[in-house]
Amino acid sequence: MAVEIERRFFVRGDDWRGGPEPQHLRQGYFCSESLLTWRVRLSLRCREAWFTVKAPGDGLSRPEYEWSIPFADAQELIVYCEDRVVEKLRYTREHAGRVWVIDEFLELNAGLLLAEVELEAPDAHVELPPWASTEITGRPGLSNLALALEPWTGRK
Numbered sequence: 001m002a003v004e005i006e007r008r009f010f011v012r013g014d015d016w017r018g019g020p021e022p023q024h025l026r027q028g029y030f031c032s033e034s035l036l037t038w039r040v041r042l043s044l045r046c047r048e049a050w051f052t053v054k055a056p057g058d059g060l061s062r063p064e065y066e067w068s069i070p071f072a073d074a075q076e077l078i079v080y081c082e083d084r085v086v087e088k089l090r091y092t093r094e095h096a097g098r099v100w101v102i103d104e105f106l107e108l109n110a111g112l113l114l115a116e117v118e119l120e121a122p123d124a125h126v127e128l129p130p131w132a133s134t135e136i137t138g139r140p141g142l143s144n145l146a147l148a149l150e151p152w153t154g155r156k
Contacts, residue, residue, distance in 0.1 A: 028081025049074030059138025108151030
């Protein structure tokens with residue numbers, strides 16, 4: 001079984017900017033009433049796509065299954081997600097031997113910056129970068145699905 005273990009944080013400042021170009025991602029969500037999260041993700045710059053299923057977890061870790069799919073299929077599938085879509089720029093940065101991703105949300109979630117780091121175990125040590133602010137791990141209202149259903153700009 002594949003398990004995703006990650007910690008998530010708000011991002012402060014601009015010290016993380018610079019470096020490799022970001023991926024431009026569009027993610028659509030199906031069946032938001034289900035216990036499972038069903039997602040289609042497109043990388044617009046790379047023209048790659050994935051279908052992902054995530055099961056409920058304990059806040060820090062949860063089962064995750066992901067498959068590469070043809071980009072054209074993903075373009076067709078995302079239409080069925082209707083208004084449950086999130087668009088973001090994803091930056092990859094390294095800090096203290098770990099790879100971090102920073103998501104800069106676009107459209108109705110513009111202005112929201114979130115960082116996450118994947119871990120090998122729930123109790124793994126993480127040295128926080130200076131731009132990692134308040135931890136939001138396990139806050140369901142800040143999941144990408146929640147942001148697709150209730151955009152950040154509607155909460156300010």
